[in-house]
Amino acid sequence: DIQMTQSPSSLSASVGDRVTITCRASQTIGTYLQWYQQKPGTAPKVLIYAASSLQTGVPSRFSGSASGTDFTLTISSLQVDDFATYYCKQSYSLPITFGQGTRLEIK
């Protein structure tokens, strides 16, 4: 199975901050990497797919990048609505695996 190691597990930041979350795959996954946002009591929502493509309707302050087996989600200027938990997920091979999640909290 492909392991997805996500960091940090939690993060405190302020409105307006630039935030970066990383995910490392245990083997090559090409760009079969997505980022999801989940708010308490709701289903996850896709933000980024194919490592760097922005899902329709997602604000442009979200971006993704890839370098080998390392992937990054960046929020350029945090808004109140962005405080949530974020997960990376690989769909290169089964079983599909998720990162452990990053809980983004208000400082």
Next chain:
Amino acid sequence: QVQLVESGGGVVQPGNSLRLSCAASGFTFSYYAMHWVRQAPGKGLEWVAVASDDGNNKQYADSMKGRFTISRDNSNNIFYLQMNSLRSEDTAVYYCARETSGVTKRFDLWGQGTLVSVSS
């Protein structure tokens, strides 16, 4: 309206069975692979299983193989998860999700989730 609606969750005793349903509407259900994903209370997301668009190919997470079975009814746009021999560690919110195909794979539509609680 494009949506997925899960149902069938509830409280069940260890060793018993439960069947979850995921009703799709607003899109051509038979065009998409469908997945189940679960989330234990306070924990992260765990993939459960996938069925291909025609239902002929199914794959499961190792921890669920032999106990869980997925199926789909493309005539009525319903996706199922049959769970047998339930254990306390199966307690979770279960989500169904639609997957787009190709290199741009992603779960672009999720249901609201249904809670399964395994307890004596």
